[in-house]
Amino acid sequence: GESVGLHLPTLSVQEGDNSIINCAYSNSASDYFIWYKQESGKGPQFIIDIRSNMDKRQGQRVTVLLNKTVKHLSLQIAATQPGDSAVYFCAENFGNEKLTFGTGTRLTIIP
Amino acid sequence: DTEVTQTPKHLVMGMTNKKSLKCEQHMGHRAMYWYKQKAKKPPELMFVYSYEKLSINESVPSRFSPECPNSSLLNLHLHALQPEDSALYLCASSQDEYGGPGTEAFFGQGTRLTVV
Numbered sequence: 001g002e003s004v005g006l007h008l009p010t011l012s013v014q015e016g017d018n019s020i021i022n023c024a025y026s027n028s029a030s031d032y033f034i035w036y037k038q039e040s041g042k043g044p045q046f047i048i049d050i051r052s053n054m055d056k057r058q059g060q061r062v063t064v065l066l067n068k069t070v071k072h073l074s075l076q077i078a079a080t081q082p083g084d085s086a087v088y089f090c091a092e093n094f095g096n097e098k099l100t101f102g103t104g105t106r107l108t109i110i111p
Numbered sequence: 112d113t114e115v116t117q118t119p120k121h122l123v124m125g126m127t128n129k130k131s132l133k134c135e136q137h138m139g140h141r142a143m144y145w146y147k148q149k150a151k152k153p154p155e156l157m158f159v160y161s162y163e164k165l166s167i168n169e170s171v172p173s174r175f176s177p178e179c180p181n182s183s184l185l186n187l188h189l190h191a192l193q194p195e196d197s198a199l200y201l202c203a204s205s206q207d208e209y210g211g212p213g214t215e216a217f218f219g220q221g222t223r224l225t226v227v
Contacts, residue, residue, distance in 0.1 A: 101155075104153055
């Protein structure tokens with residue numbers, strides 16, 4: 001069946017370093033992907049999205065890479081800051097209302 | 112205004128109680144969603160309303176009853192819940208019901224529900 005999964009459940013990164021969070025998906029028909037950030041006690045916050053006809057998209061300090069050949073998605077956060085500590089979810093959409101979330105990666109920034 | 116507002120923030124209810132969760136958005140979004148999130152787990156879709164009509168029910172037990180009074184409001188009525196229903200209930204909205212750029216879902220802060 002379709003699934004969206006993450007390679008690592010936890011990730012610790014030194015403040016100022018770059019972070020890379022990975023996500024694997026299995027449905028080749030997926031055409032839209034979103035990264036969300038969820039801080040403790042809060043709802044998920046949209047970070048960046050990418051369509052399946054793109055390989056890369058950049059935002060402020062964040063870059064999403066999509067490799068359709070191996071069905072892999074990654075989120076790169078440049079110069080991580082303490083405020084980046086959160087759980088990061090990739091989510092998958094098949095062109096309808098249904099957004100399927102991956103299992104999440106907890107990112108901890110070490111001062 | 113880019114907020115989705117949920118009330119209450121916290122709710123404790125007994126298994127025989129009836130309560131309602133409320134969600135409001137003023138972004139003109141036409142799709143609204145209820146998600147359930149257990150601790151250390153991703154959000155799981157429960158219901159989707161599109162243009163005020165229920166379009167998806169993810170086989171949610173009937174003790175959860177959604178309602179969309181108008182395009183800005185979404186309620187979730189709760190009755191005879193079980194302790195395992197304790198979770199964070201998230202409301203979200205998006206511009207349209209179809210996926211793709213510009214239709215990403217915006218989430219509220221959630222209601223932390225505890226069933227005793």
